[in-house]
Amino acid sequence: MRYSKMLIPTLKEDPAEAEVISHKLMLRAGMIRKLATGIYSYLPLARRIFNKVEQIIREEMNRAGGQEVTLPSVQPSDVWEESGRWNLYGKELLRFKDRNSRDFCLGPTHEEVITDLIRREIRSYRQLPLNLYQIQTKFRDEIRPRFGLMRGREFTMKDAYSFDADESGAEESYNRMFEAYTRIFERCGLEFRAVEADTGTIGGSFSHEFMALADSGEDAIVSCDSCSYAANVEKAEIKGTDFVSGDRPGPRKGMNKVSTPGMKTVEEVTGFLKVTSRDLVKTLIYETDKGAVAILVRGDHEVNEAKLRSVLGCNELSLAGDETISEVTHAPRGFAGPVGLGISITADNAVRQMSGFVTGGNEGDVHFTNVNLDDFKVNAFADIRMVTKDDPCPRCNGKLRLSRGIEVGHVFKLGTKYSEALGATFLDANGKEQLIVMGCYGIGVGRTVAAAIEQNHDKDGIIFPVPIAPFQVLILPINIDKNEVRDTSEFLYRSLNEEGYDVLLDDRDESPGIRFKDADLIGIPIRLTVSKRTLKEDMVELKSRRTGEVVLINKDSVLDEIRKRLSG
Numbered sequence: 150m151r152y153s154k155m156l157i158p159t160l161k162e163d164p165a166e167a168e169v170i171s172h173k174l175m176l177r178a179g180m181i182r183k184l185a186t187g188i189y190s191y192l193p194l195a196r197r198i199f200n201k202v203e204q205i206i207r208e209e210m211n212r213a214g215g216q217e218v219t220l221p222s223v224q225p226s227d228v229w230e231e232s233g234r235w236n237l238y239g240k241e242l243l244r245f246k247d248r249n250s251r252d253f254c255l256g257p258t259h260e261e262v263i264t265d266l267i268r269r270e271i272r273s274y275r276q277l278p279l280n281l282y283q284i285q286t287k288f289r290d291e292i293r294p295r296f297g298l299m300r301g302r303e304f305t306m307k308d309a310y311s312f313d314a315d316e317s318g319a320e321e322s323y324n325r326m327f328e329a330y331t332r333i334f335e336r337c338g339l340e341f342r343a344v345e346a347d348t349g350t351i352g353g354s355f356s357h358e359f360m361a362l363a364d365s366g367e368d369a370i371v372s373c374d375s376c377s378y379a380a381n382v383e384k385a386e387i388k389g390t391d392f393v394s395g396d397r398p399g400p401r402k403g404m405n406k407v408s409t410p411g412m413k414t415v416e417e418v419t420g421f422l423k424v425t426s427r428d429l430v431k432t433l434i435y436e437t438d439k440g441a442v443a444i445l446v447r448g449d450h451e452v453n454e455a456k457l458r459s460v461l462g463c464n465e466l467s468l469a470g471d472e473t474i475s476e477v478t479h480a481p482r483g484f485a486g487p488v489g490l491g492i493s494i495t496a497d498n499a500v501r502q503m504s505g506f507v508t509g510g511n512e513g514d515v516h517f518t519n520v521n522l523d524d525f526k527v528n529a530f531a532d533i534r535m536v537t538k539d540d541p542c543p544r545c546n547g548k549l550r551l552s553r554g555i556e557v558g559h560v561f562k563l564g565t566k567y568s569e570a571l572g573a574t575f576l577d578a579n580g581k582e583q584l585i586v587m588g589c590y591g592i593g594v595g596r597t598v599a600a601a602i603e604q605n606h607d608k609d610g611i612i613f614p615v616p617i618a619p620f621q622v623l624i625l626p627i628n629i630d631k632n633e634v635r636d637t638s639e640f641l642y643r644s645l646n647e648e649g650y651d652v653l654l655d656d657r658d659e660s661p662g663i664r665f666k667d668a669d670l671i672g673i674p675i676r677l678t679v680s681k682r683t684l685k686e687d688m689v690e691l692k693s694r695r696t697g698e699v700v701l702i703n704k705d706s707v708l709d710e711i712r713k714r715l716s717g
């Protein structure tokens with residue numbers, strides 16, 4: 150393509166509306182433009198990138214036995230009512246009526262539609278297993294669309310659905326999709342982790358989120374440096390530490406009451422008493438639908454409310470207000486402690502290994518030191534805290550790394566939820582009617598592109614991984630009006646195109662400075678600069694966008710050099 154003919158409206162300044170780097174760079178590189186909140190137009194550069202990502206997805210889905218279909222994006226309410234989700238889905242589902250006042254929605258996902266198709270077409274076990282996928286526009290009326298393509302309302306998604314005759318077949322389908330996803334994200338050049346999303350009650354793990362690692366990610370995750378364990382921080386288990394009675398460190402001297410005027414926070418108290426936060430037990434009062442409870446965690450640990458909720462078996466859970474705190478502790482906020490407390494106490498497992506610690510004194514401006522576990526009654530010990538980077542991997546004892554992730558894919562074993570609701574059955578080998586076992590598998594195409602940019606950029610712009618770059622080579626002639634410059638540029642353009650490469654020739658009537666800046670911004674992996682200066686020696690300048698390395702190459706060896714660099 151010739152740059153002068155393409156619509157690539159680059160911007161010099163960071164747009165004010167963008168918070169994260171991928172959003173900024175996609176706007177600046179002229180890839181996307183906003184039409185309405187969370188709704189974007191994809192310009193030619195973005196379309197080319199999407200095409201490449203979608204091609205990788207297609208190849209891997211087909212290789213894994215998937216068949217591409219296209220399902221309607223406008224869906225009647227009937228099937229949603231059958232699955233029970235017409236009422237459950239809430240405001241994210243954009244609903245409207247047709248001219249006959251019949252209810253419809255814009256598809257946010259396609260479980261209902263595909264199950265409806267399958268229940269009509271599948272009769273026998275001989276037609277199973279089956280895997281159908283599509284790459285299509287979805288609409289979810291997000292309450293807070295943000296971060297450009299990362300959380301939009303209208304977005305491109307690859308969704309796939311597997312249909313099997315039994316559980317073991319469904320598990321095989323799941324594993325095949327897991328492997329396909331791994332290959333897809335590897336081929337897109339992403340650094341990612343497959344994170345256990347839900348270990349479920351069936352045993353084993355039947356849901357994984359594929360997280361691209363990026364500081365701007367909305368999810369906090371931990372991953373092991375030594376094994377493949379990775380989990381959402383909310384779900385990360387703490388390696389169980391077996392408590393041996395009498396094995397507590399430190400002397401037993403009896404607790405002391407100390408005056409701590411105005412010292413409320415862990416930092417204030419430990420600084421004042423010249424101890425570390427590991428020597429203090431925090432007492433947090435929570436209000437639940439089962440009444441107020443006290444929660445104990447080590448001073449440097451944080452409560453994990455998701456774990457706490459399931460340990461306590463309660464639906465409602467929130468930190469108590471000042472009134473409740475003074476009611477149950479008889480002290481102002483900041484001085485709660487377990488000694489003499491009249492409500493149920495749940496302590497984190499780590500507290501079990503502590504002795505001679507500091508707690509609040511349930512009295513204004515008072516703390517206790519040298520407190521031990523036999524000074525109060527703990528109703529239950531449990532894993533109720535957030536994982537930290539100092540915790541060992543729960544699987545292999547390796548070192549954990551905390552990072553943030555962007556969910557780019559999700560594989561999920563559905564079981565018979567939808568086939569049961571919509572009556573999707575088949576006749577087994579004995580002629581007996583059985584429910585089809587399903588799985589569903591999504592990839593956010595726009596998010597994958599956004600994540601790739603989050604992971605691959607510098608101060609000058611995007612550094613596209615070669616497999617998804619809109620062009621592989623950019624030819625930048627300096628003074629194209631000079632015959633030798635024009636001829637060499639055109640020759641390179643022609644021969645690279647003939648070789649099957651995606652080449653952009655920057656033939657614009659703009660200063661070299663502007664064109665160099667744009668070249669860095671739009672992130673084409675290889676830039677060839679053709680100038681009179683180097684042509685004197687029959688040379689062309691080649692610059693790698695990723696490494697910044699610049700080399701001079703004989704103009705007749707350019708093709709060989711490009712082949713070499715792009716083959717890996």
Ligand SMILES: [Zn+2]
Pocket residue numbers: 373374375376377378542543544545546547548
């Ligand atoms: Zn590990």
